[in-house]
Amino acid sequence: MGPGHPPDAVGRLGPGFHEGFFRLGLCDYAIINARHVGQADRRSSRSFKHGGVVLIETGQEWIMATYRVREDRALLKKRAESIAIGLTVGSWTEMAVTRRAEVKRHAGIVADIRVVEDGAKNEVIAELSIAYPAANLTATAAALLTTVFGKLSMDGEIRLVDLTLPNAWARQFGGPRFGVTGLRERTGVRQRPLLMSIFKACVGLDLAELTAAYRDQALSGADLIKDDEIFFSEEYATPEQRAAAYAEAGRQVYETTGHHARYAVNLTGPVGALRERALRLREAGADALLFNVFAYGLDVLNELAQDPDVALPILAHPAVAGALYGSATHGIAASLLLGQLVRLCGADVAIYPSPYGSVTLDKPEGERLRRYLSVDNGLKRVMPAPSAGIHPGLVPQIVSDAGLDVILNAGGGIHGHPSGPIAGGQAFRAAIAAVMEGEDLAVACQRSEPLSQALDHWGKT
Numbered sequence: 295m296g297p298g299h300p301p302d303a304v305g306r307l308g309p310g311f312h313e314g315f316f317r318l319g320l321c322d323y324a325i326i327n328a329r330h331v332g333q334a335d336r337r338s339s340r341s342f343k344h345g346g347v348v349l350i351e352t353g354q355e356w357i358m359a360t361y362r363v364r365e366d367r368a369l370l371k372k373r374a375e376s377i378a379i380g381l382t383v384g385s386w387t388e389m390a391v392t393r394r395a396e397v398k399r400h401a402g403i404v405a406d407i408r409v410v411e412d413g414a415k416n417e418v419i420a421e422l423s424i425a426y427p428a429a430n431l432t433a434t435a436a437a438l439l440t441t442v443f444g445k446l447s448m449d450g451e452i453r454l455v456d457l458t459l460p461n462a463w464a465r466q467f468g469g470p471r472f473g474v475t476g477l478r479e480r481t482g483v484r485q486r487p488l489l490m491s492i493f494k495a496c497v498g499l500d501l502a503e504l505t506a507a508y509r510d511q512a513l514s515g516a517d518l519i520k521d522d523e524i525f526f527s528e529e530y531a532t533p534e535q536r537a538a539a540y541a542e543a544g545r546q547v548y549e550t551t552g553h554h555a556r557y558a559v560n561l562t563g564p565v566g567a568l569r570e571r572a573l574r575l576r577e578a579g580a581d582a583l584l585f586n587v588f589a590y591g592l593d594v595l596n597e598l599a600q601d602p603d604v605a606l607p608i609l610a611h612p613a614v615a616g617a618l619y620g621s622a623t624h625g626i627a628a629s630l631l632l633g634q635l636v637r638l639c640g641a642d643v644a645i646y647p648s649p650y651g652s653v654t655l656d657k658p659e660g661e662r663l664r665r666y667l668s669v670d671n672g673l674k675r676v677m678p679a680p681s682a683g684i685h686p687g688l689v690p691q692i693v694s695d696a697g698l699d700v701i702l703n704a705g706g707g708i709h710g711h712p713s714g715p716i717a718g719g720q721a722f723r724a725a726i727a728a729v730m731e732g733e734d735l736a737v738a739c740q741r742s743e744p745l746s747q748a749l750d751h752w753g754k755t
């Protein structure tokens with residue numbers, strides 16, 4: 295259990311009738327240590343021995359959150375209990391109402407307390423796992439985050455590091471409409487990693503200049519071409535005008551080269567107008583939506599993803615997420631935000647920093663993130679797009695980390711190529727082809743001048 299093991303968590307329960315072990319989601323049993331069974335809650339309908347422990351059927355689903363805290367060792371238990379009760383049925387002070395049976399079944403449970411590091415004096419770094427009855431929540435990101443980390447997020451040194459959700463509960467969100475398989479079908483790219491080019495330099499350009507830049511990126515061999523996430527300005531070209539102009543430019547490139555690029559437009563504007571705009575953009579020819587999910591909100595993403603009329607793949611951009619995950623001691627782990635939660639709320643592509651480029655996420659956290667995107671939980675798998683400072687020399691490393699179901703997402707690594715963006719995309723495509731052939735880039739670059747130039751310029755990992 296704990297970070298790195300999202301599904302099928304097994305946690306230790308806290309004192310009193312909660313003490314013991316339980317398994318989440320799959321079977322909804324509280325598993326109580328035999329030696330503590332005397333203290334077990336006898337209201338439960340059934341109990342039986344299994345491998346030295348006693349299983350108590352709880353008859354409900356649990357959502358388990360794990361927090362990393364710094365705390366006085368002697369106060370750990372009290373801290374855990376106050377979280378379990380404070381975020382469910384109680385408050386900081388004793389209240390008679392919480393003793394009522396129908397209220398009590400909504401109480402959180404201290405599932406586990408693990409000391410992971412000794413700190414100064416009596417302090418320790420510990421992980422506290424708290425199980426919350428799923429019945430307390432509606433299937434929304436707002437309910438989930440407010441329950442497990444609402445006011446708690448402001449209560450000193452505490453970080454949400456893991457969330458375990460019962461599959462049936464998670465499925466209520468809907469998840470991605472297209473996922474990895476749907477995206478491959480829509481792009482026609484069946485096996486190899488995809489290349490996504492990011493518009494760089496867009497604000498201040500007029501429609502003709504933007505369209506020329508789109509054409510170059512399409513000619514470069516990019517499978518997807520996405521707006522920069524900072525593109526909000528409509529002074530020179532509205533998103534609707536861009537979608538229409540790029541669709542036409544893309545059609546021309548397809549007729550001359552046979553390569554079909556797809557456009558992901560930045561979905562912008564007031565929240566209440568997003569749906570209508572998404573419909574207009576689809577009508578104008580956009581193939582996918584780029585969405586600044588942490589600026590707009592996870593539930594906004596989910597509304598768009600589940601809307602049968604919108605029905606376009608959605609690329610979740612991580613902008614602003616660093617404010618939530620950036621600290622090692624506070625906030626929410628990046629893997630939960632950019633992996634688990636965006637999947638739950640319907641992203642088809644998860645954009646996140648790779649460990650190698652200009653903005654980085656450490657490698658184990660990236661691995662956890664990708665596990666959240668693909669773990670078998672009944673929702674479609676999400677396509678990972680490790681990003682920021684990606685250049686052709688990184689392609690073998692990224693594919694080795696993530697596998698073939700990955701998007702190489704590059705802005706500067708395409709537009710900053712010494713011979714321009716068309717060569718920039720060609721260098722990536724040559725690197726991808728080499729990886730598919732199991733060929734070293736040093737060998738492949740003998741056949742590809744753009745790749746050779748890119749490796750000279752940015753190096754090779």
Ligand code: 1AE
Nearest residue numbers: 646647681682683704705706
């Ligand atoms: C992690 C987000 C990366 C991003 O949004 C972006 O625009 C990257 O651009 P380049 O590839 O670093 O130029």
